[in-house]
Amino acid sequence: MSTGTLRGDRATSGEVRLTAEAAALRARFPARPAVGSWDATCQDRRSVLARLLAPPFTAGSPSTQHGRRFALLRFLDWLEAQPGRTWQERWNASGVDTGGRADPHWKDVPVQWLKRTGRTAADGTFIDTAIGSGLLVLACGDVVRPSVSWLLTARTIRTIADEMARTRDPAGFAALHTASRDGVVSRLTTLGALNRIAVILAAKGGRICDITVGDCLELLELGYQYGERGTGGEGPYFYQLLHAIGVFPAEAPPTVRMFSTAYRGQGSPEQLVDRYDLACRPVRDLLVDYLRERRPGLSYKSFDRLACHLGLLFWKDLEEHHPGISSLSLAPDVAAVWKQRLRTRPAGTAREDGAVDRLPRSDVAGVLKTVRAFYLDIAQWSAEDPARWGRWVARCPVRPTDIPSCKERGARKSRMDQRTRERLPAVAAMVGILDKARADAAALLAAARRASTGEQFSAAGRTLRRVSPKRASPLVWAEDAAGARRDLIREEDRAFWAWAAVEVLRHTGIRAEELCELCHHSLVQYRPPDTGELVPLLHIAPSKTDQERLLVISPELADVLATIIQRIRAGDGSVPLVAVYGRDRVWSPPMPLLFQHPVGMENRPLTPQAIAGLMRGALTGAGLRDASGKPLRITPHDFRRIFATEAMMNGMPPHIAQLLLGHRDINITLGYKAVYPEEAISSHRAFIARRREQRPSEEYRTPTEEEWDEFLGHFQRRRVALGDCGRAYGTSCIHEHSCVRCSLLRVDPTQRPRLEAIRDNLAARVAEAEREGWAGEAEGLKISLAAAAAKLAELDGLAARRAVADLGMPAFRDIAGRTVGMPAGLA
Numbered sequence: 001m002s003t004g005t006l007r008g009d010r011a012t013s014g015e016v017r018l019t020a021e022a023a024a025l026r027a028r029f030p031a032r033p034a035v036g037s038w039d040a041t042c043q044d045r046r047s048v049l050a051r052l053l054a055p056p057f058t059a060g061s062p063s064t065q066h067g068r069r070f071a072l073l074r075f076l077d078w079l080e081a082q083p084g085r086t087w088q089e090r091w092n093a094s095g096v097d098t099g100g101r102a103d104p105h106w107k108d109v110p111v112q113w114l115k116r117t118g119r120t121a122a123d124g125t126f127i128d129t130a131i132g133s134g135l136l137v138l139a140c141g142d143v144v145r146p147s148v149s150w151l152l153t154a155r156t157i158r159t160i161a162d163e164m165a166r167t168r169d170p171a172g173f174a175a176l177h178t179a180s181r182d183g184v185v186s187r188l189t190t191l192g193a194l195n196r197i198a199v200i201l202a203a204k205g206g207r208i209c210d211i212t213v214g215d216c217l218e219l220l221e222l223g224y225q226y227g228e229r230g231t232g233g234e235g236p237y238f239y240q241l242l243h244a245i246g247v248f249p250a251e252a253p254p255t256v257r258m259f260s261t262a263y264r265g266q267g268s269p270e271q272l273v274d275r276y277d278l279a280c281r282p283v284r285d286l287l288v289d290y291l292r293e294r295r296p297g298l299s300y301k302s303f304d305r306l307a308c309h310l311g312l313l314f315w316k317d318l319e320e321h322h323p324g325i326s327s328l329s330l331a332p333d334v335a336a337v338w339k340q341r342l343r344t345r346p347a348g349t350a351r352e353d354g355a356v357d358r359l360p361r362s363d364v365a366g367v368l369k370t371v372r373a374f375y376l377d378i379a380q381w382s383a384e385d386p387a388r389w390g391r392w393v394a395r396c397p398v399r400p401t402d403i404p405s406c407k408e409r410g411a412r413k414s415r416m417d418q419r420t421r422e423r424l425p426a427v428a429a430m431v432g433i434l435d436k437a438r439a440d441a442a443a444l445l446a447a448a449r450r451a452s453t454g455e456q457f458s459a460a461g462r463t464l465r466r467v468s469p470k471r472a473s474p475l476v477w478a479e480d481a482a483g484a485r486r487d488l489i490r491e492e493d494r495a496f497w498a499w500a501a502v503e504v505l506r507h508t509g510i511r512a513e514e515l516c517e518l519c520h521h522s523l524v525q526y527r528p529p530d531t532g533e534l535v536p537l538l539h540i541a542p543s544k545t546d547q548e549r550l551l552v553i554s555p556e557l558a559d560v561l562a563t564i565i566q567r568i569r570a571g572d573g574s575v576p577l578v579a580v581y582g583r584d585r586v587w588s589p590p591m592p593l594l595f596q597h598p599v600g601m602e603n604r605p606l607t608p609q610a611i612a613g614l615m616r617g618a619l620t621g622a623g624l625r626d627a628s629g630k631p632l633r634i635t636p637h638d639f640r641r642i643f644a645t646e647a648m649m650n651g652m653p654p655h656i657a658q659l660l661l662g663h664r665d666i667n668i669t670l671g672y673k674a675v676y677p678e679e680a681i682s683s684h685r686a687f688i689a690r691r692r693e694q695r696p697s698e699e700y701r702t703p704t705e706e707e708w709d710e711f712l713g714h715f716q717r718r719r720v721a722l723g724d725c726g727r728a729y730g731t732s733c734i735h736e737h738s739c740v741r742c743s744l745l746r747v748d749p750t751q752r753p754r755l756e757a758i759r760d761n762l763a764a765r766v767a768e769a770e771r772e773g774w775a776g777e778a779e780g781l782k783i784s785l786a787a788a789a790a791k792l793a794e795l796d797g798l799a800a801r802r803a804v805a806d807l808g809m810p811a812f813r814d815i816a817g818r819t820v821g822m823p824a825g826l827a
Contacts, residue, residue, distance in 0.1 A: 096150075101153045107128065115127075169207040192235075237601065265585050344360055420674035475487055498618035502639070513583060517541050540662065549659065575593075722747050755795075
C-alpha cells in the first residue's frame with residue numbers, strides 16, 4: 001500500500017500526498033500485512049462445510065439457510081476449480097479480486113462458470129443473486145479474505161456487519177452498539193461505521209480487539225482514493241467508535257481528524273507556489289527560493305499569505321494578462337494596469353452575459369508592500385550573493401506613492417471608529433437577546449425531551465410538536481405550526497456557545513483565536529498572604545504577538561466561565577481533552593479546552609470561523625440596526641475594539657490597555673479607541689516621557705518587605721462597607737467616598753440588606769427635601785437614589801446568572817514560575 005494515497009494536499013497533477021504529520025503517524029502505526037495462509041483457509045472442503053453449516057453460521061429461517069447452503073456449495077465448487085493449495089490462493093487466482101476497485105459485475109465470473117459446467121441450471125436466475133451470500137459466509141468464517149479495496153467497492157455484500165456481529169465477534173459489536181448510543185449521530189452513520197469495521201475484520205481476520213490504528217488509516221486512505229464523501233456512513237466515525245471502547249493503545253491519535261482531507265498541514269515553498277500553476281519556470285523557482293529565505297522569520301499564516309500575494313495576486317495575474325512574460329523588469333504600462341486590476345476583485349458570480357462584477361479589494365496596501373519588499377530584498381541580497389540573485393534585480397514597479405497614504409489610513413480609521421460607535425450602544429441589547437435565546441432554547445429542549453412522539457409541548461412562549469426523525473437518531477426533532485422541522489439539540493448548542501463567546505469576548509477583549517485556545521489550565525488563582533482573598537486570573541496563551549498575559553477575572557466573567565465548565569465536564573467531573581489544529585496548521589497535544597462541544601463520539605473544539613458564524617446566526621432577525629438601517633453585524637474583533645474604547649473612556653491609561661490587549665505598539669491600542677481627543681493623547685504620552693526621564697533606576701530593584709506590605713495594604717484599604725473598591729493601585733478615591741454613586745464599587749451580594757436600607761433612607765430624605773422645598777438637596781439625593789437602585793438591579797442580574805461550580809483552578813504558586821515573579825518568601 002502506497003503511503004501517498006491518503007489525501008493531505010493535492011498537486012496540480014492530481015496526486016494526493018500525505019501531510020508531514022500524517023505521514024509520520026502512518027509510519028508509526030502500520031497496517032497489518034496481508035498473510036497468505038492461516039488455519040481456516042487451509043482446511044479441506046469437508047471441514048469448511050462442517051463448520052460453516054453449523055451454528056453460529058446457520059441462518060434464522062430454513063429458507064434463508066437453504067439458499068445460503070446452496071450458494072456456499074456452488075461458490076466452493078467454483079473456487080476448487082481455481083489453481084492453489086488454499087482457499088485464499090484460489091480466490092486470488094480467480095482474477096475477481098485484483099487488489100483494486102471491484103468490478104460491479106464480478107458475480108458474472110463464478111455464475112457463468114457454474115452454468116457452463118452444468119452445476120446449476122443454464123436458465124436459472126436464483127444463483128445470480130444468491131452467489132454473493134456464499135462469499136459472505138466464507139468471509140465471516142475467515143476462509144477467504146478479500147482485499148480492503150475490493151470490499152469497499154463491492155456493493156453486493158451489504159449485510160456483512162450483521163453477519164460479523166452474529167458469527168465472528170458478538171461481544172465486540174455489542175460494545176460498539178453501546179458506545180454508539182452515547183454519541184449524537186444518526187443510525188445511518190452508525191451502520192456505516194459498523195460496516196467499515198466489519199470490512200477490516202473480513203480483510204485482516206481476527207476480532208475487533210485485534211484491529212490496529214494502521215488498519216483504520218489504510219481503510220481511510222482507500223476511501224479517499226475512491227472518492228468517498230465522508231457522509232452516509234462513509235466517514236471516519238468508525239475510528240471514534242473503536243477508540244471509545246479502548247481498542248487502541250494510549251499513544252494512538254486521539255482523533256482521526258488528523259488524517260482528514262480538511263487539514264492539509266504546512267506546505268513547503270514548492271507546494272505553496274505550485275498551487276498557482278505558474279508558466280514561467282525560472283520565476284517559479286525564484287519565488288520558491290525567496291519564500292525559503294523568508295520562512296524562518298514568519299509564522300505559517302504570514303508565510304502562506306506571502307506566497308499568495310507573490311504567486312497569485314502578482315505573477316499569476318501578470319501571466320494571465322500578458323502571456324509569455326518572463327522578466328521582473330515590468331514596462332510602465334504593464335505595471336500600471338496590474339496595479340489598477342489589483343484594486344478590485346471578482347465578486348464571485350457572473351452575470352447573464354458572462355461578465356463578472358468586481359468589488360473593491362480591502363488588502364491592496366498589503367499586496368503592494370509585499371511586492372515592493374520582494375524587489376528591494378532581491379536588490380539587497382544581490383550585493384551579498386550576486387550569482388544567485390543578481391540577474392533578477394529590476395526596477396521596482398511599486399513606488400512609495402502607490403501605497404495608501406496617511407489620508408487613506410485616516411479614512412479607514414474613521415470607518416472603524418464609526419463601526420465601533422454604532423456597535424458599542426448595542427452591546428447591552430445584544431447580550432440580553434443572546435441570554436434570552438439561550439434560556440428559550442434550553443427550555444424548548446427540556447420540554448421536548450419530556451414529550452412523547454406526536455405530542456405538543458409549550459415552552460418559552462412557543463408551541464411545537466415532537467416528531468420522530470426519519471431514521472433512528474438520538475437527536476430531538478420538533479415541528480412548528482408551519483410544518484418546519486427543527487433540531488432542538490443543535491439549536492440549544494448554537495445558542496449557548498454564541499452567548500458564551502460574546503460574554504467572554506466583551507469582558508476580556510481577547511482575540512477570537514485566543515478565545516478558542518482558552519483551556520481549564522488558563523484559570524489560575526492568587527491569594528494575598530495577609531487577607532487570603534481569592535484573586536482569580538485568566539492566563540492568555542501567546543497568540544499573534546507571542547506575548548502571554550494575565551487578566552483579572554471579574555465576577556461576571558467568573559459566572560460565565562463556571563457555566564461553561566459545568567456544561568463541558570464529563571460524568572467523572574473532568575474536562576475532556578481535545579486536539580486542536582492550530583493557526584500554524586499543526587496538531588497540538590490534547591488539551592482541556594473550554595470552547596468544545598460534542599460531535600458524534602468525540603468532543604471537538606470551536607474554531608474562530610465557527611464563533612463568527614454562531615454570532616451571525618444568533619443576531620439574524622434580532623432587530624438591531626446600524627446607522628444606514630441595515631441589520632447590525634458584529635464580529636468577534638468588534639468586541640476587542642469595544643473593550644478598548646470602554647476601558648479608556650472609563651479612565652484606563654492607554655499603556656495599561658495596551659498590556660491587556662497584548663499589543664506591541666501603543667499606537668495600535670490608540671487606534672482601537674473610537675473617540676479620543678488628540679490633546680489627551682499628547683498630554684498623556686508627554687507625561688509618560690517625563691516620568692521615565694525622572695524615574696530613578698532604583699525603582700527597578702526587587703521591592704523590600706515594607707514596600708511589598710504597602711502594596712498588599714492597598715488592596716486591604718479598598719474594602720468598604722458595601723463591598724470592594726476597584727480603583728487602581730497607587731490611586732486614592734477620586735469620588736470623595738461617595739461609594740453608592742461610584743462605578744468602581746463592586747457590591748458584595750451579602751451586603752444587599754445594607755444597600756436596601758440606604759435606598760430606603762435616600763427615598764425618605766428625597767420626600768423630606770421635596771416637602772420642605774429643598775430643591776438642590778432633592779436633586780443630589782435623587783442621583784444617589786438612582787445609583788443605589790441601579791446597583792440593586794446589578795445584584796439581581798448577577799444572582800440570576802450566577803452558576804456555582806468548582807473551577808479546579810491551580811494555585812498561584814503553581815504557575816508563578818512561568819508567569820509572574822514574586823519576592824522570595826511570599827509565595
